[in-house]
Amino acid sequence: MPPHPVPLGFVFRSRAKEEKAPAADKAPLTDSKQPRDPQAPKGRPTxxxxxxxxxxxxxxxxxxxxxxxxxxxxxxxxxxxxxxxxxxxxxxxxxxPARDKGPVRRFARDFVDSRFNIAEWFLPMAVVILVLSMVQVPALQNTALLLWLVVIVLIVLDSLVTGFRLKKRLAERFPAENKRGAVAYALMRSLQMRRLRLPKPQVKRGERP
The missing domain is CATH 1.20.5 (Single alpha-helices involved in coiled-coils or other helix-helix interfaces)
Structure with a gap:
């Protein structure tokens, strides 16, 4: 009795299943039970x-x-x-510092340092006058008051002369430079004793800057 013929469609379907099976076995297994990191963004793996x-x-x-x-x-x-x-x-x-930089400020310092300024002796003279005014002697107290007035007048006159001369010299030496605040800067420096000035004086008294 001749064998029962096998349909061709069944043979092709069986071969296709056998070829897909190894590929499925090789696919990587994912651990679906792995806990998700609470800091991980949604939709992204832990x-x-x-x-x-x-x-x-x-x-x-x-x-x-x-x-x-x-x-x-x-x-x-x-x-x-x-x-x-x-x-x-x-x-x-x-x-x-920025307030001391520049050729204009340097010239202003040198101009003040090269002169003898009455204003630089203001603090020592103020101490002497204060001591004299505390002595319970009317003559000394009157003398202290007179000295105080003389010192104030001399400092004002000396500052006016210094400021006028410095302004003129700056205009001659630095016609195109910004000279704003340079005179006030120099006058404030003249109120300090020479040894206490910062930056330190770079010229001697009587030396022309």
Whole structure:
């Protein structure tokens, strides 16, 4: 009895299933029970433990970098203050404060430092007058009051002469420069005793700036 013929469609379907089966076996298995990280954005897979550790380590490194940056800024500020202090003593223009920089301000300082200013003796004379006024002697108290008036008048006259001469010299020496505030800057410097002035005087008395 001849064998029962096998349909061709059944043979092709069986071969197709056998070829798809190994591919399905090779597909990677996903662990659907893996807990989702609460910090992970919705719709994205939970990061692996190594990735989370790397992220935490990078955050720690970032915070350390900020601390180092703050420490570096403090060191730079201290170095800038030290350079400024040395510049005030030496007259180095590069590191002077903004109010002392520039050729106009330097000339104003030299002009005041080269002269004998009555105003620079204001504090010592004020102390002497104060002591005399505290003595319970009418003659000394009257003398102290007279000295006080004389000192005030002399300082005002000396400041007016200094300001007028300095303004004229600045106009001749720096016609195109900004000279705003230079005269007031020089007069404030003249009120200080020479040894206490900052920046330190760079010219001697009587030396023409």
């Amino acid at each position: 990061p692996k433990r190594s990735e989370a550790q790397t992220r935490r380590r990078s955050v720690a490194n970032t915070s350390m970098t900020r601390k180092e940056a703050a420490r570096r800024q403090r060191e730079e500020r201290r170095a800038a203050l030290e350079r400024q202090r040395q510049a005030l003593a030496s007259g180095d223009e590069r590191y002077l």
